[in-house]
Amino acid sequence: MHLARFPRVRFAHLPTPLEAAPRLGEALGGLNLFIKRDDATGLAGGGNKTRKLEFLAGKAVAQGADTLVTQGAIQSNHVRQTAAAAARLGMACEIILEARTGSGAVDYNRSGNVLLDHLLGANIETVPGGSDMTAALERVAQAVRDRGGRPYVIPGGGSNAVGALGYADCARELVVQADAMGLKIDRIVTATGSAGTHAGLVAGLAVIGADIPVLGIGVRAPQALQEANVFKLALETCALLGQEGRVSRDRVAANCDYVGAGYGLIDEAVIDALKLAARTEALILDPVYSGKAMKGLIDLCAQGAFKDETVVFLHTGGAQGLFGYQGELEGRLG
């Protein structure tokens, strides 16, 4: 794996810390738990999209683009980090937000990440839930071209092989850290959504020959679809790295039993997970991704999974989205 072959811009604070979480581990029944702090990547609040955007924006710069175009749910962390990347690079940013959860709440629609998108200077259009977002991206890119601009289109979540390079690099970074600490990792647990994070990790681990199992906890799609998406993207990422076919299907595992009522919809178990992480380790998780992944980790541990294992939970960020859920959380954090 030789990532200097790929264009990249540097705005992440790397390496992110790998920290022990003994109080949370104890609460999970004695798990030897570590947290990989990708909430601390540093770009306008940080989160996992920053690593992907280093390669995506790198390619945009290499192509001479002047506008980043992307899409996401209303409270998308990916959109906020893309708007931040554009600001850092002096580019324009065109955003399409999908009203995916159907929430009419003012905080969901105006606060949290949305407020930051505006602050960062992005131009924002909102479309109804269920819209064809790929077509919408192409429509906006064409509008940029029509007025003489040079758009670079980033898919939802930054999840293509170029973006996933950021998580292949994270896999390498994590293994280097663990080796320096003398820490033998038995498993990595992460939220998995648009699949780039999970796929990049699996691809990176395979390419460097560190066969640590990765469990993705799904936030949207059912298991068969999620695993298929991750596997496909992991293969594409290996191919981009010049390591065709290095990932086998059995390296891809997702548990999608914790989605609850749907993407971006929270329940008591998610709130309990947010509270537990905050009150044991001062970790601020998010309601859509890392909080749902922690909900899954808590339940799986309660069922006796991961006994005697050293687990690294990837904190993918997203705390900024909490403020979009103020009304829903108020009075429920006791």
Ligand SMILES: *Cc1c(COP(=O)(O)O)cnc(C)c1O
């Ligand atoms: C996007 C996101 C994820 C999921 O990552 P994918 O690469 O889309 O699977 C997890 N956590 C947070 C906070 C995110 O914003």
